[in-house]
Amino acid sequence: MQANRDAHHPALVLVFLFVFISVFAGRQFLDLWHGQVDTVGQTESVSLSLYGRFHGVALVTDAYSGEFPTFYNFLSDWLINLLAWATGLPTYSAQALIYVPFLIAFIFLGTYWSVRAVGGDRGAALLSAILALASAETPFVHYLYTLLEPFSGLQASTKTLIPPAQAIGIASSQGFGWGWFLPSLAALYRARRQGGVLLALFAGALLGVCCLAHTLTFLQVATTASVYVVFDTIAVRIRDGRPIDALLRVAAMLVLTTGIALVSRRTGVSMVNFAVYWSFCFVISLTDLRSLRFAAVYGSAALVVASPYLLQVWQLGLQGSAFQSYDSPLPKTEFVLFYLAYILCALLVFLSAPRLKRSDALIWIAAMLVVSIAMGYGKIFGFQNHEYRFLTNAIFPFAVVSGFILMIPPSTNRRIAIFAALPLLMLGVLRNQWATAGALPDSVGRSVGTFTYLGRAIPLPEGASALLDRLRTHTAESPEGSRLLVPPEYEYPQQAYRNGLLLAVSRSPSLIPDPRYIMWRDLYADRVAVFCSLFPAYRHTDAHTSLRLCSETQREIAPNLILTNTGLDVLSLYKVNLLASFRGPQDSYLAERAAALGMTPIFQADGGMLWQGVPNPDPDLLYFGAASYTTPFLSLPIVAPQAGPYLVLLAGRSITRRVQRIQHGSAILKPRPLGDDALAITVDFDAGASQIALALTPDPRFRFVFPTPIRQIIGVRRQVAAKFLAGPQLEELLR
Numbered sequence: 001m002q003a004n005r006d007a008h009h010p011a012l013v014l015v016f017l018f019v020f021i022s023v024f025a026g027r028q029f030l031d032l033w034h035g036q037v038d039t040v041g042q043t044e045s046v047s048l049s050l051y052g053r054f055h056g057v058a059l060v061t062d063a064y065s066g067e068f069p070t071f072y073n074f075l076s077d078w079l080i081n082l083l084a085w086a087t088g089l090p091t092y093s094a095q096a097l098i099y100v101p102f103l104i105a106f107i108f109l110g111t112y113w114s115v116r117a118v119g120g121d122r123g124a125a126l127l128s129a130i131l132a133l134a135s136a137e138t139p140f141v142h143y144l145y146t147l148l149e150p151f152s153g154l155q156a157s158t159k160t161l162i163p164p165a166q167a168i169g170i171a172s173s174q175g176f177g178w179g180w181f182l183p184s185l186a187a188l189y190r191a192r193r194q195g196g197v198l199l200a201l202f203a204g205a206l207l208g209v210c211c212l213a214h215t216l217t218f219l220q221v222a223t224t225a226s227v228y229v230v231f232d233t234i235a236v237r238i239r240d241g242r243p244i245d246a247l248l249r250v251a252a253m254l255v256l257t258t259g260i261a262l263v264s265r266r267t268g269v270s271m272v273n274f275a276v277y278w279s280f281c282f283v284i285s286l287t288d289l290r291s292l293r294f295a296a297v298y299g300s301a302a303l304v305v306a307s308p309y310l311l312q313v314w315q316l317g318l319q320g321s322a323f324q325s326y327d328s329p330l331p332k333t334e335f336v337l338f339y340l341a342y343i344l345c346a347l348l349v350f351l352s353a354p355r356l357k358r359s360d361a362l363i364w365i366a367a368m369l370v371v372s373i374a375m376g377y378g379k380i381f382g383f384q385n386h387e388y389r390f391l392t393n394a395i396f397p398f399a400v401v402s403g404f405i406l407m408i409p410p411s412t413n414r415r416i417a418i419f420a421a422l423p424l425l426m427l428g429v430l431r432n433q434w435a436t437a438g439a440l441p442d443s444v445g446r447s448v449g450t451f452t453y454l455g456r457a458i459p460l461p462e463g464a465s466a467l468l469d470r471l472r473t474h475t476a477e478s479p480e481g482s483r484l485l486v487p488p489e490y491e492y493p494q495q496a497y498r499n500g501l502l503l504a505v506s507r508s509p510s511l512i513p514d515p516r517y518i519m520w521r522d523l524y525a526d527r528v529a530v531f532c533s534l535f536p537a538y539r540h541t542d543a544h545t546s547l548r549l550c551s552e553t554q555r556e557i558a559p560n561l562i563l564t565n566t567g568l569d570v571l572s573l574y575k576v577n578l579l580a581s582f583r584g585p586q587d588s589y590l591a592e593r594a595a596a597l598g599m600t601p602i603f604q605a606d607g608g609m610l611w612q613g614v615p616n617p618d619p620d621l622l623y624f625g626a627a628s629y630t631t632p633f634l635s636l637p638i639v640a641p642q643a644g645p646y647l648v649l650l651a652g653r654s655i656t657r658r659v660q661r662i663q664h665g666s667a668i669l670k671p672r673p674l675g676d677d678a679l680a681i682t683v684d685f686d687a688g689a690s691q692i693a694l695a696l697t698p699d700p701r702f703r704f705v706f707p708t709p710i711r712q713i714i715g716v717r718r719q720v721a722a723k724f725l726a727g728p729q730l731e732e733l734l735r
Contacts, residue, residue, distance in 0.1 A: 009122050016126070017108055020133060021101045023437045024169055028096045028457040037465065038457040039092040039501075040100065042170040044493040047500030047514070049091045049171070051077035053084075054509040057704045059308050062518050064486070064503055064510035065527070067705045071313050072517040075212040076176035084504075090468070091504040096457050100171045106179035107164055108133045114186035115400055118361045121407055127422075128403030131342075132182070132396055134429045136165045139448045141337040152333035160330050160388045161338050162454065163395040165432045169455020174389070177214025181396050184210050184221050185228070188298070189364050192232055195290070197297055204298040208305025216389050219274060220375055222302075226281035228367035229295075233285040235363050252284045257380060264382030271313075273381055330376065330388045341424045342398035348413045348421065349404045356407060365404075368397035460501070461583060463606020468505045470603045470610055471580055475507040478577065481626070483511040485571065485579045487590065488528050492543035498582045511576050511708075515544050520701055526653060529553050529711040530570055533651070535593050538586060557651045557712050558678035561729040568597055568613045569624040569713050573636065574706075576613065583607035620723060622646055622685070622715030629707055632660070633693040638715065640685035647721050647733065648692070651678040651712040658709050660695045672733070680733055682718065 028038040039046050047063060051074050054066025062068040063077075084094035111132040115125035137157065145156050164178055187203035207225060210218040230253055237246040260277045264270065282295040303310070336343065346369070353362055374380060376391035402425060405417035427448065434440055436453040445451075460468075475484065484506050486499045496514075503510055512527045525547065532538060532550035540550040556562050571577070579594055581587050587609060594601075594611040603610035615623060618641070625637030640646065652658070656679050662669040664683050669692070671679040683692065696707055716724050721734060 009126075013109075013112060013126060013129075016130060017105060019433075020108060021104050023433050024104050024455065025096075025100045025457075026437070028100070031457070031459060032097065037093060037460045038096050039460060040096050040169060040171050041456045041458045042167075042172070042454060043497035043500075045170045045172045046092050046095070046504075047493065047496035048173070048516075049077050049080045049095045050500055050503055050514075052081040053091060053503070058312060060312050061704075062514040062516070064499065065483075065513040066509045068513040068518045068520060068524065069312055069704055070517040071519070073173055073177075073212055073214050073218075073309060075209070076173035076214070079176075080171075092460075092501065095171050100169055100455070100457075103168055103171060103175045103179060104133065107168065107175075110179050110183045111396070111399065114182035115403055117186040118189050118364055118400075119358055120361070120400070120403060123406045124403040126403075127406055128400045130429060131399035131402055131425060132164065133168070134165050134432055135395070135399065135425060136163050136428060136432050136451060137161070137338045137449060138341040139424060139428045139431060141340055142449045144337055144340075145333075148333055148337075152331065154331055154333055157334055157338070158331065159452075160334070161392050163392055165429075165436075166452065166454050169453070169457065171455070173214045174217065177210065177217030178393070178396075180206065180210045180213055181217060181221060181393060182400070185224060185364065185368065188225050188228065189361075191294070191298065192229065193360065195294070197293075200294050200297040201301045204301025205305045207298075207302040208307075211302070211306035212309050216386060217393065219381075220371065220390050220393055222274070222278055223375065224368050224371040226278040227371050228364060229285040230281050231363050231367050232360070233287060233291075235359070236287075249284050253281070256280050256284070261378070261380045264380065268382045270382070277381070330391055332377070335376075335391055339394065339398055341421055341428070342395075342402050345402040345405050345417060345421045345425075346398065348408065348417045349401050352408045352411065352413045355409045355411065356404070358404070358407070361404075365397050365401050369394065369401075372397060461607075463608055464501060464582060466605060467580075467582055467603060467608030467610065468501065471502060471578075472505040472507070474578060474602070474610065474612075475505075478508055479575070481575050482508045482578075483574060483576045484508045485531065485576050486510050486512065487538065487581050487584055487586065488512050488531055488540050488549070489515060489543065490539055490541040491585070492541075495584060498584060502580050502582060506580070508578070511574055515542050515547075520705065521545055521547070522653070523701060523705050523708075525549055526708045526711065529653065530574065530708060533570065533712045534566065534568075534597060535590060537589060537593075553711070554651070554677065556727070557649055557714070557725075558674035558680070558729060561649075561674065561678075561725060561727040561733075563712070563714060563724065564726050565724055566597060566712070567621070567714060568599070568615075569622075569715075570710060571613050572615070572624050573627045573710060573713065574708060575626045579609075579611040579613070581609055617641065620717045620720045622648070624713060624715070629702065631702065632695050632698055633663075634696055634707055634709070635691050635693045636713075637689065637691045638685065639689050640687055642717075643685065643687045645682055645684050645718045646715050647718050648681050648683060648715040649674075649678065649713065649725075650680075650694075650710050652709045653677060653711070655679060655709055658697050660697060663693045663695070664690070674729065 031038050050063035051072060056067040058069035060070055060072060060074040062070050080091055080095050080099050083098050084091045087094060108129045112125045112129040115128045145154055149155055168175055184206040187206050191199040191203040207222060210221045234246045234249050260273055264273050286292055353359060372390055372394035376387050405421060408414040408417055431448050432451050435451040440451060486502055487495060489495050512531060513524055515524055518524060528540060528549040532553035536550060536555045538550045541548055579599060581590055591609055598616050599611040599613050602612050623639040628635050654676050656673040656676055662671055662681055669681045669683060671681050673679050714724060718734060721730060
């Protein structure tokens, strides 16, 4: 009988996996069957999936331009773009159709094999995998909020905890981090138990992969690994009859934790504090040369694998201040009620520890639970950024310990677990799957408790396909190095979603970078200023940097001097010849302004529009070609329609200080400052092609980011300057 059950167990695992993929990802496949293209339902995730689509000099660059180095964990979105490249799908389709099922299988099977690796039997591993992927808030606890309101002040859940069951379909880097949570720690467990260099290397490498996958998950996993090796060493010392040694290590751990907490309270979040804590935990765990060799191999493997991301963070000089302060404490009552059934399972398992005879595995589980709660509430590292996610990640150790209830020997504890806790947990799984696959009846929601699935796929907006097809075609035909102009951020994340759709099919990167996770905001502001000079009434609102650059960008090209007919020369400098937008609330203004600038509409339908900047030769104006940069010169190709003296005006942030000199051939030109942000030069050009070169102030960042110090430029024959310029400053310039 037992042999028959064992033979059918792999099939049972695959059946559950198929059911979960069908429920969590079935909608996008059904829509595809009917000819409808879907994206993941979380609009922010669509735009984040572009990381890795465009590549610059830096290893990890922003999602739009591919030039600005970021401190964003890139591995998840690199995989999405690799899938898109391999299949020929847009990134949003690869994300919805391939990556979501991959994450479901990754978390489910990763949990299953992790539990098996730490000594759990097949039933415990399967139950743990089901709970890790598909469980959420304990059923019926909404009734307890009313009873506890006089003490907690909570009338209902704040819905802050969002486990994989609710968010796996978002297909973000957090979901990828979830997949590595248990395998990384299970590999460490096996390496500690079995020893050997290869296992230590493997476990360390998995920790390094966590660093590449998701920051907060990595911090939690690395801290858990560090605490676990100390817990494990203390337990071994107690079993070996050395209680004094164990107590000294407990004292050292308490001193270390208290010291780091005090320092972090003063300095705030610091990666140095984390590194110091992890290092000293491993020092406390040392007992002999074997343990020293293990710590060295494990740590070295983690550093080597994580080095691409860590190196870029170091090059950027990233400080803790880069993490936005976002204090979001989760009420303790909500934590207890959310995990109530899991806490019951944990109590039953730990009370049964002497008969369970899995003390090593229980120490491993205890370390995960202690760190999850300590990082979620303790503020040991001065963290004020999404601490609730550490508590969300507690679903994994709780799922594991809940799976262990199937291994409790016959006893009262087992009967309570099997006939009370297990049905409650599985009822929650059934509710969650029901609500994900369709609509949960109100009567069920009121009685059992509600559940909201946040990862449901959504169809492409109506009219998007035609615009995206046209954009794909035009950018494929654009010259090498061309850039696309898309509207900068407002109404986050809606504009990020619209830009994400456009750039997912564009062969050209955006001129304006993605502002998320970049460090060089002044260079970002230069790019947005180009757009704002052409579209001055655009309402730019950047949720991540709190910048409103269009309201700060001067509308005059220089003090007391305006362009009466703004041209597209500045776009030619930066190889921009297309403007794309889709269903934005400011699109009517963009269309009106694009027409005024002389751009040509090549697509306008169903809320989508594509405008092309076509040079319009004027016998009185210089034509500017695509600029190039070779340290320290920014070279501007110029075509003069006729020989003679020309007045050239350049505007940009602090341009009089950023441009050290200007050359025309071997001649040094003398610029005339017009305040801090504009300058003028007079040059005698021969008819035809030539160039001027601007020697910029040296900036090592230009190794990564093409310099864009000019937000507006015009070159006009001096005799007819009044035809294009107006204002009191003009007369003085022409003297």
